[in-house]
Amino acid sequence: xxxxxxxxxxxxxxxxxxxxxxxxxxxxxxxxxxxxxxxxxxxxxxxxxxxxxxxxxxxxxxxxxxxxxxxxxxxxxxxxxxxxxxxxxxxxxxxxxxxxxxxxxxxxxxxxxx
Amino acid sequence: xxxxxxxxxxxxxxxxxxxxxxxxxxxxxxxxxxxxxxxxxxxxxxxxxxxxxxxxxxxxxxxxxxxxxxxxxxxxxxxxxxxxxxxxxxxxxxxxxxxxxxxxxxxxxxxxxxxxxxxxxxxxxxxxxxxxxxxxxxxxxxxxxxxxxxxxxxxxxxxxxxxxxxxxxxxxxxxxxxxxxxxxxxxxxxxxxxxxxxxxxxxxxxxxxxxxxxxxxxxxxxxxxxxxxxxxxxxxxxxxxxxxxxxxxxxxxxxxxxxxxxxxxxxxxxxxxxxxxxxxxxxxxxxxxxxxxxxxxxxxxxxxxxxxxxxxxxxxxxxxxxxxxxxxxxxxxxxxxxxxxxxxxxxxxxxxxxxxxxxxx
Numbered sequence: 001x002x003x004x005x006x007x008x009x010x011x012x013x014x015x016x017x018x019x020x021x022x023x024x025x026x027x028x029x030x031x032x033x034x035x036x037x038x039x040x041x042x043x044x045x046x047x048x049x050x051x052x053x054x055x056x057x058x059x060x061x062x063x064x065x066x067x068x069x070x071x072x073x074x075x076x077x078x079x080x081x082x083x084x085x086x087x088x089x090x091x092x093x094x095x096x097x098x099x100x101x102x103x104x105x106x107x108x109x110x111x112x113x114x
Numbered sequence: 115x116x117x118x119x120x121x122x123x124x125x126x127x128x129x130x131x132x133x134x135x136x137x138x139x140x141x142x143x144x145x146x147x148x149x150x151x152x153x154x155x156x157x158x159x160x161x162x163x164x165x166x167x168x169x170x171x172x173x174x175x176x177x178x179x180x181x182x183x184x185x186x187x188x189x190x191x192x193x194x195x196x197x198x199x200x201x202x203x204x205x206x207x208x209x210x211x212x213x214x215x216x217x218x219x220x221x222x223x224x225x226x227x228x229x230x231x232x233x234x235x236x237x238x239x240x241x242x243x244x245x246x247x248x249x250x251x252x253x254x255x256x257x258x259x260x261x262x263x264x265x266x267x268x269x270x271x272x273x274x275x276x277x278x279x280x281x282x283x284x285x286x287x288x289x290x291x292x293x294x295x296x297x298x299x300x301x302x303x304x305x306x307x308x309x310x311x312x313x314x315x316x317x318x319x320x321x322x323x324x325x326x327x328x329x330x331x332x333x334x335x336x337x338x339x340x341x342x343x344x345x346x347x348x349x350x351x352x353x354x355x356x357x358x359x360x361x362x363x364x365x366x367x368x369x370x371x372x373x374x375x376x377x378x379x380x381x382x383x384x385x386x387x388x389x390x391x392x393x394x395x396x397x398x399x400x401x402x403x404x405x406x407x408x409x410x411x412x413x414x415x416x417x418x419x420x421x422x423x424x425x426x427x428x429x430x431x432x433x434x435x436x437x438x439x440x441x442x443x444x445x446x447x448x449x450x451x452x453x454x455x456x457x458x459x460x461x462x463x464x465x466x467x468x469x470x471x472x473x474x475x
Binding site for chain 2 (some may be wrong): 001029034053076087100
């Protein structure tokens with residue numbers, strides 16, 4: 001498996017994705033979050049169409065209250081992954097609404113540690 | 115100005131046996147905007163997998179994400195863990211996984227096609243399709259011991275071997291099933307009323323498919339050549355005659371035909387796999403604890419299933435992330451509805467074969 005990881009500060013995530021992302025070539029899979037305790041590691045996964053086991057992963061870290069830039073300007077379908085971050089991790093994603101995956105009486109930010 | 119009406123579609127609806135809610139704003143029955151809610155049954159399975167269950171048990175937990183594609187969920191999870199722990203799975207186990215996974219696709223596709231026929235008012239076709247699906251359910255029961263929650267794959271291999279008697283029965287019944295599926299394909303392809311009802315309805319163009327990163331049969335029906343079976347090495351598909359089915363229409367008609375042709379290809383692959391089933395072990399012991407991260411793409415019947423696992427030498431994993439195909443297709447569905455007649459919504463939604471059990475896992 002060929003994985004190219006690009007570690008960038010949060011403010012550069014959109015710029016980094018914009019530099020390589022072409023909708024004809026790249027398939028955006030999802031943005032994944034892992035709570036590291038006090039901060040969250042975010043990974044945006046991409047895979048090129050028609051190629052075997054090749055991935056590009058943009059990696060960044062975010063504190064709980066920092067605003068995460070949306071990439072829906074570049075990839076319109078990314079909103080659902082971003083809204084999920086807002087619901088399940090209680091993260092502050094630009095333009096994201098809560099309540100898509102959880103009901104009002106659900107636990108808040110259930111995937112955070114502790 | 116037209117007649118403006120707000121129509122809630124779901125969370126309980128005669129056309130959609132899934133707890134999803136779309137709220138449509140319509141003007142003279144044409145949809146002008148749509149809101150979506152998928153959170154009625156969120157079950158916190160990801161949380162349970164990283165707090166309550168050992169990594170060896172998680173495969174059985176994720177099988178419960180969905181009754182229809184439980185095989186794909188377990189397969190994706192065990193593949194991710196095997197890659198993380200560098201486990202070499204015996205070839206026979208890979209072939210057995212392929213057989214069960216493709217049979218799962220057959221029954222899931224037949225279910226989706228049957229539902230679309232039902233929504234179009236063709237109840238006879240719905241019943242026939244479900245009747246033929248029953249054969250696959252019986253074959254899966256024969257192979258795995260269960261009709262729904264199969265628990266077939268495990269870390270290191272599979273839980274049950276196939277006996278020569280079972281293999282013989284499988285081959286005989288698959289031959290019958292192939293003929294029935296050819297008949298179904300023929301009806302879906304050539305029936306005039308179905309063509310009138312489905313051609314040009316709910317069209318996802320290739321451009322839309324790329325823009326919204328559509329996955330599975332809806333993507334292939336729109337001409338986008340994407341299939342994890344071709345883009346990720348998790349089972350030996352190349353050795354058993356896998357063919358990617360791609361069409362260009364992007365409408366309900368083509369989505370059904372992609373499924374119909376895939377059913378035939380899956381049956382063919384199962385037959386070939388049974389004929390060339392390697393001898394040897396079905397499982398290897400797994401030692402140690404998972405350390406690091408791993409991710410896999412698996413082609414579930416509805417499309418790309420993405421699993422991410424992260425461990426740190428503990429019995430319980432740090433993170434299990436499940437990105438299911440319906441989750442990936444909701445954005446394009448939402449976009450598609452704008453400008454569509456409300457009367458076309460039920461058939462279009464069903465033609466995407468949405469699974470909320472997976473989405474709100």
